[in-house]
Amino acid sequence: MEFSAPVLNYTLLSPMLILLGGALIGVLVEAFMSKALRPITQLSVTLGSLVLALFQVWKIRNEQSTGAAMGSVVIDGPAVLLQASILIISIISVFLIADTEQFTALAASLPGSEEERHALQTGNQVTEVYPLTLFAVAGMLLFPVSNDLITLFVALEMLSLPLYLMAGLSRRRRLASQESALKYFLLGAFSSAFFLFGAAFLYGYSASITFAGIRNAVVGGGGNDVFLLIGIAFLSVGLLFKVGAVPFHAWSPDVYQGAPTPVTAFMAAATKVAAFGAMLRIYYTSFANAQWSWTPMLTIIAIITMVFGSLVAIAQRDVKRMLAYSSIAHAGFLLTGVIALNKPGLEASIFYLFAYGVATVGGFAIVTLVRDSAGEVTDLNRWKGLGKRSPWVATAFAGFLLSFAGIPLTSGFIGKFSIFSAAYESGAKSVVIAGVLSSVIAAFFYIRVIVLMFFTDPVEDGTGVEIPSSLTSITVIFSIIVTIALGVYPAPVLNFISTLATFIR
Amino acid sequence: MNSLTLLMLLPIFGSVALAATPKANETLTKQVALATTLIVAAATIAMAVSFQRDNVDLQFVEKYSWIPTFGINFAVGIDGLALVLILMSTILAPIVVLAGWNEAHGGRWSVKVFYMLILVLETMMIGVFAATDVFLFYVIFEAMLIPVYFLIGGYGSGQRSAAAVKFLIYSLFGGLLMLASIIALYVMSGDQGGHTFDLQTLSHLQMSSTTQNFLFLGFFIAFAIKAPLWPLHTWLPDAAESATPGTSVLLLGVLDKVGTFGMIRYCLTLFPDASKTFTPMILVLAVISIVYGAFLAIGQRDLKRLIAFTSISHFGFITMGIFAMTSQGHSGATLYMFNHGFSTAALFLVGGWMISRRGSSTIADFGGLQRVTPVMAWSFFLAGMSSLALPGMSSFVSEFLVLVGTFTRYPVHAVVATFGIVLAALYILIPVQKALHGPTTPGNENLSDLNLREKIAIAPVIAIIIALGFYPAPLLKVINPASAHVIAQLGFTDPAPTNGDK
């Protein structure tokens, strides 16, 4: 047996390679650069690699290849779109991560210890978050372009591990933050065990670990489908966990609340894109012909997810938890795109993911701005009268909320419309109806926040709005512009998506 | 003026201009707002003049590609029905601005924001009636909620934010049901010759009767909430109670018309068979609304809630006229929409002035106003007479047409509905007696009568009410061809005289 050297298409892999390179530079910076210079250097390196990666993605937008990395990676239209979305969302998230007020000064110090206080006084910063972010983004880029189960698993871990770590790095309420890291980690590992177990059965079923191989096995048949079904079920547990679908959602409210807000923003938005990207690919390509087996399952989960997320969100008193439940509800809406299993469904999902992701980052960016002397204020009762004190911030937040609620002239509406129409087209009427009804419930709590901000008199408790740093401003402004623009005139983006969104096999 | 798009852009320009005015100079703000609405009104009237009355096709048609991926166009065009409603909206707008000159002062935000919201709303009001693309219609239908929401919640009184939320949730609920139907239409259009939202094309879709029924309900419930039809009405009294008078005028006078307009334009056009299937049920609801709204109005202690309930009764009439499926009922309903706009406007505006002077909206707090403030009292009285459809007032013509038109096909419904006119006498005369008649009660002795601005604002409303009562022909001539067209398309002909089946 001769060994033939592997051939990698570096152009197609370049976005990921750039990020990994950037991350390595970041690690080196940590090791060798003086403390004072680290923050700015890390930020530049991170942003630079992200932008460069985005540029590379743009350059390869018309490429279609399964051979980029010996069949492990597939680059096609959806891949480009998803990677671009992840990169854009990451860039605006990094602007938030650059906020030094959010991260602990020294993660190893005990909360409340002398050491911590000293670290705070000296202005120490955990600049390691930048390379960690880059690793996570690289994993996210890889996740939706993976073309076999190994790569998928590795990518899953690669995007998860940095997030587990970052969740624990909050500056305030550190015990809660560490707790969120622990919960995220334990449950994440638990779900990835299911994922792996499912992968084993898929391998058993198809004698192949590539998506194409699984697809061929599904098409070809032979034997019965027990292994396939077990495989799909357990693999789905892992994926549904990542997107936060009921009943695999339980981590997300706690983690969203405990993690530093920029990390929450990043993981809420970018992880969702990556996870749904992977999900779309595997369901649309490998499992497409076994549609009968998983559509009912996903339909039920989607409906429960929407309704549950919307209902529980009503009862929330904390803005981050509320957004977490809202994101659960949105996971339900997005699942309809997977269920649709048609080209409109794919296009709609990609549009929705992008629109939702950008709005989410924008929303959390606003959350970082509302503070009192002890840091962020996430208790909704203390958001009362925000519209009076800071009309622009409140208006922007209202804009994001309206987009989440799917009010016309915001991107959320176009997203919902397109995803529901795709689902309807594929005959999944029950999901559409459930989606519509839970949208009403969801609207209720979004509106409640608007009422709090605009129609309730402020309480004088020192809650104020930080004058946004220029980076945060960029995030907010960009997000709101995208949210409105995609609501008013989405045609160019939809066209772009439409021309690219076809999975190759 | 012959471009609907331009017409829609005018208020937007106005609101941009408003944004540029200094915050401190509120008078300038108001003047700009007034000027804008006046220009829009003039432009609309000019448009109406060049409207070809006998042409049943859509006129002033414009179409621009908007979201080609989904086959969505920015398509507008009007027929007689839409023209009449646009006319009503744009004429009401300057009146509302002028009448509510000071009503923005108690709000959470600046006066400027108030008028910007009003102007944005005006654009949407034109758009919602002019849209010929279902998607465009839906977008405006839903987007309209936002400015109204802020107008109620930000500038109203009492439980304004709760009322605003109730309004919004109710409307969103209906809107989302409609969205489901629209999605279904869209998908079906894709199966039958390409995705489109064009109303004309969609009206020719083939669909099973079950599908049609469900989709019809999706649309109808949305419109029934808007209209509002019993039992989906409970948001209206709250909203009207809390909103400023001007907002209430726009809410009840214009926005709620979108509901009845939608029933004609969308329910009947898109789902003719389902419309027929549901007609008996809807007629019953309409009749209940008429009687129920009247009874509830009689039972109210709050002036604004009372007016709101009278509107529920009136919307019952409109709905009944629409689903009577006769040309009289249809034209009557359309005319009713126009007339109701003005008579409700008169009631709310004058009622609003009374309330702002007295500082209370409880009817029992008034008394003997006729002696203290004769002009205001008379205005209210005339508005009330219009509301109870006194002959000689515009609403009589429309109400009678609705009744006659209904009677020829559904005599029982018409008979029950006619009892509403007795109740109408009660619900108008009770507040008239309590507020305007009787001895002047303490607290009312020094109320000031209408000032010149208010007189100028109310005069055209009353003039229109009376003029159309005696000479409704100009409107009917515009409405009739459109109504006849709809009726004919549904395959209905007016019942011939039965001669008592002799």
Added chain:
Amino acid sequence: MIDLALAVGQTQTPEAVMFWILAPLTVAAAFGMLLVKKAVHSAILMASVMINLAFFYIAQDALFLGIVQIVVYTGAVMMLFLFILMLVGVDSSDSLTETITGLRPIAITAAVGFGGLMVSLLGRATLGRPAIGLESANANGNVKGLAQLLFSTYVWPFEVVSALLITAALGAMVLAHHQRIQTRPTQRELSTQRFRGISLANAAGLPAPGVFARHNAVDVPALLPDGSPAANSVNATLEARGDMLATGVFELGKIDTSAGEEK
């Protein structure tokens, strides 16, 4: 799973023997993990499960994995676990009573359901193709075969895993590394500080911990002349952790035989 009966394995009696000996042991060890109170015992049981698995790997023609399982998994990963266990208190034991209402019945039902259903499902599964065995795949040796795949087909994930390792290292650093923010004071500085302090009481150094006839350890405070314990003779950390012993039993005149049983 009728047709999964492997031609390759059916005649290999030794494998069957090994399986039927080791499998129950494995399951018992795994089950024991749930039942033992002390974490360290769980770890030991876990290690034994892993070693058993290594045998199964080897028995199934996965020699390389078997070795790796022992060397890397059992040898390194489990040692890491034990290491951490030591750190957090090797003798700490779990109470096995359930504190979350309703969780245990749910867990047991779920477990029985899960296991039962899965076993039942496996019984129904058919493959639709013959089981092959690894003779041909391992023709050039298991390691070579794996290497062939690893360095050609799976070179990309293989390389990406390196990023994962860096992440892990970086993460451990972030969470565990105490950056020296201020220089550690030298002996000289400390002694200067001692003498320049407000009181000279401790200038000569703190008292040593208690040294008694029947007990001497760092966790027992020394006795002052008046017989009372000297708190500052014990390390502050021990005191904070509550590991300091009471001195009462060691005091003169109060000799108590039970002190012998201490610890």
Added chain:
Amino acid sequence: MDAANYLYLSVLLFTIGAVGVVVRRNAIVVFMCIELMLNAANLAFVTFSRINGDLNGQVVAFFTMVVAACEVVVGLAIIVTIYRSRRSASVDDASLLKR
């Protein structure tokens, strides 16, 4: 010798691991149970590799081991951190965030 037996064994181990995650309170034991689940998955991979007659399954198992090692590093780091803060390795004590 029926290769299916390995699969049954794998299922049993996986189940035990999953239950362990739910019933044990010590974070480290919980984590070990997760490792047990991963091992069960590995056993399944190896078994299927044998059944399918190709080495891909073994490659996956190999990757799993590597990834698991990384996970262990990160996981134990987190557990140690929280232990240092709380002086407790019980996962039940970490329940600030709820509802």
Added chain:
Amino acid sequence: MTTSNSLVYLIALPLLGAAILLLAGRRADKWGHILGTVMSGSSFAVGLYQLSQMLGRSNEARPVTQKLFEWISVGSFKVDAALLLDQLSICFVLLITGVGTLIHVYSISYMSHDHDRRRFFAYLNLFIAAMLLLVLGNSYLNLYVGWEGVGLASYLLIGFWNQKPAYATASKKAFVMNRIGDMGLSFAIMIAFATVGTVSFEGIKEHVHHTSTGALTAIGIMLLVAATGKSAQFPLQAWLGDAMAGPTPVSALIHAATMVTAGVYLITRSNFIFDAAPTAQLLVVIIGAITLLFGALIGTAKDDIKKALAASTMSQIGYMILGAGLGPVGYAFAIMHLLTHGFFKAGMFLGAGSVMHGMNDEVNMRKYGALRKFMPITFATFGLGYLAILGVPPFAGFYSKDMIIETAFNSGGTKGIILGSVTLLGAGITAFYMTRVMILTFTGKSRWDEEAHPHESPLLMWLPMAVLAIGSVSSGFLLSRGDALVNWLAPLFQEHGEHSELLKPIVVSGLALAMVAIGVAIAFLKYSRQEVASVAPEDVSVFTKIARQDLMQDRFNEAVFMRPGQQLTQVLVKTDEAVIDGAVRGVGHMAMGSGSLLRGVQSGFVRSYAALILVGAVLLIAAIWVVTN
């Protein structure tokens, strides 16, 4: 048919007057009353001109129409704003404008101290215009406009002094009860359109012969309902007594001479329908009969002079309705009685106003007495009216009322006998209560309050009274001379065949006079021989008590309609709040509640979350197990 361009002026002039007076506001206070009177007078002049024109034409050419504009036109529902002046309407036009103008003149003086006299004249003008529209409209819908218009004017005038809550309530009551009648008219119009396809008098008349009797009966009954509302007939009569809250000229004009007779006009105008619908016609007669007794009985017990007169009006209109219900033979007599009644009742009301004017607006007859000496002219004019209403020859009532009684007797069979007897009985009771009014007011001893200083009214007031008194004396004779009115109206009505004569006219007259004499005698005995208490005695018979309470009509309405209505309203208001809105809020609360409940899932324990995942996985496996089974 002749057309004319000047009909519209009949209406336009008073309407213009009303508009000017209302819009000009206080500026017109000085000359408002003059303008109002002039406008009414000019309308009368136009009416006279029209009459002269009409007299110059042959019978067939007498009706005149004027189409103003197309009012409503939708599909086959076409209604023009058009006027029709024929022999019937001209009678009304002249009555309305003539009596109306007189009352304008009277009011100049009567209302001279009222701050709001201008407004009063505006309302009067508005009423004249609306009433003219009522009688001039060429279709039921046009008539309907006038019909509600007079209702509005009546409402405004009854409530002219609405600062008094009772008066405001009275006006509201009048309007609402009228609306119930109006509803009948709406129904009639709807049925007419649905069955005949048109709502114009002309159009329906043409189609009557091929329209089913059932439909015509329905239309007829509905028209009757309308008539009962407007003309205060049983069972919608209750408002008329309260309507006396308005200034007395109003009572004279609206609630005696003109508006309340609109029902008679309606039935007469719709003769072609009633002729073809015997059942409806019979109902008309029954209603008329009931009301004439009803009103008369109420009249016997009333101490308020205006209410007594109002009850009398109700009763007299009962006569007219009864007459109109007797078919072709009765229409003309009904109209004749209407006209004569217009004179004498308006005269008496003005007389009553004059008395009140002199007595500090006291209306209680028990506080009058012996006014003959202080108000001779009033006594004279009132007395002439009294004689007229009693039907004493040769006063007006004799001609008109006897005709109706006679026709009633002659309507054949048992029906004839019953009707005749009722009308006779009515005549007797009328004599009783009118004599009572006369005695209490003008004769006997004075029972005034101390501050009363009775005096005769000024010229502007007594002059109209005098003119009306002349009418009361002469109109009957003039109209019946050579059957003038019957012949004048004949072209409008169907030919009527000869009736069997049950009783000779002379016998009828004799019987009637006898009844009158009995009535007068009883009254004389009861009130002239005994002292009249200035406070109404309480120890009276049950019947008197009931009669004082208007035969329990208000009690009945309250118990049967008002209270249940109010209760229904309250229940509905509560239902709306609790049930309908409650359901909506309930859904909200349910969502909130389930949200809070489901929130419990998030216990904060990571092991629970893991259990949730495990359970989810088990469910998936179970689903697979089921599917593959």
